[in-house]
Amino acid sequence: MEAKGASARLVLQQCISAKLQVKPITGSEEAVYVNISRGMVAFVCFLKQADQTTVNKMVDHITQVKLSKQDDGKLVSILDLPGDLLIVPQATLGGRLKGKRMQYHQNIDKNLGSELYAQLVEACKQTLKQKNKAVECGTYGNLQVLSIQTNGPYTHIIDVS
């Protein structure tokens, strides 16, 4: 159960490297992947109350919260870390346990979710561009075929109200 009134959820993990499929095999065409090396993987999910304000808060959380360990052990934000960002849409984060199954009644409409996702990716790119950081992202609505290597995933959940 997420906190009442949440409009989005983030799961943030550190990585040494991560690789995500952005286009599956189609006909004779091979799958397409994006990669980051050291940095942060942000799993994102929009819930029913999400809007532009939610997106702005998510960008702040992703880029500014001090969740990345430098070599000296000091925690810094992804803005200050020598590292990049991979954004992974993950609608399953909106699930609520009901018996032995998860239900997704709180998840946002797919079209609206797709629009907000595009806004989030663009805003993260704009914010991180000033520091010459790469921002890669998964394709909204796809299966997210993901591999991640960590020196400690240092997993955090942020419910965005």
Next chain:
Amino acid sequence: MEAKGASARLVLQQCISAKLQVKPITGSEEAVYVNISRGMVAFVCFLKQADQTTVNKMVDHITQVKLSKQDDGKLVSILDLPGDLLIVPQATLGGRLKGKRMQYHQNIDKNLGSELYAQLVEACKQTLKQKNKAVECGTYGNLQVLSIQTNGPYTHIIDVS
């Protein structure tokens, strides 16, 4: 912000394979790792109200909730999936955002958390033994050096009350 009254948090992900360090390099000794192939990675965090009842609920959630996709796309529990379980202690899941930092005031005392973790691992082993499934686990209190490969992490969060 997790739901009020939560006594533990779980983050569950599917994997094709996962590798976790259970002993870091010490002196001349090499690091030690455990592996699973296809199965589920369960990140676990105990909060202040956790007790034996919490552990029992977590075991039920981990082993019985239908969160693993079979080859035919049908969702089954890890008990029914041809696959294994990797349990990763992840105290950071108890974090709450305060400004630009996470705080961990709700996390359980380390010694008590370590005891409950040992109980959880043992109970999962007992439950999954009947289906000949491997249960691997990280060392409580260590940095969790983890790599994971997925065909879709299918990430779910369960707050255990």
